[in-house]
């Protein structure tokens with residue numbers, strides 16, 4: 086299966102499992118006048134968290150925080166102006182790749198996404214009230230989690246592909262080796 090087809094399959098699975106649809110982006114568009122003002126606060130929470138834990142801080146070069154803050158805020162604002170969810174998800178392949186290239190583990194992506202979504206939920210409820218706030222926050226969660234899940238899938242697929250290409254082992258053998266490692270790790274971890 087070629088890489089474009091694999092990515093398209095990943096998008097389909099992510100949409101199905103998260104329930105993400107254009108409705109979410111339409112809802113975010115309606116919330117844009119208020120939500121687009123929260124970017125600076127979220128960016129601060131996001132990078133304060135990543136820069137104060139040794140494993141995530143180690144990902145960054147010493148002089149890049151200002152640039153990182155700028156690109157994250159720009160990306161955050163772009164979430165409130167999406168006309169096609171499929172175009173949006175396709176365009177997120179790049180985000181996945183830049184993180185994989187910089188050794189951003191899936192655990193880091195998932196953890197910070199939880200914090201990002203929680204901060205958004207608090208602001209949304211404070212601003213729109215519990216009912217509307219929750220609707221907007223759930224739309225936001227679906228978007229963020231879709232992006233993170235595509236990145237995680239990309240990391241897994243690329244790790245296996247790299248291993249396969251460097252060793253000549255096919256997917257079935259790789260899968261068997263992983264299963265055998267699970268048994269070993271389980272013994273080591275739980276003994």
Ligand code: HEM
Nearest residue numbers: 135141144145156157160180183187189193194197198233
């Ligand atoms: C919800 C999770 C995350 C989102 C939505 C996100 C979003 C972004 C965006 C939009 C960019 C700019 C991409 C571009 O140049 O087009 C970026 C770059 C970057 N992010 Fe994240 N990020 C996330 C998590 C993380 C984490 C956990 C780390 C590190 C521990 C991290 C480190 C970086 C780095 C180092 C770059 C620069 C990559 C490069 O161009 O070399 N990000 N991120």
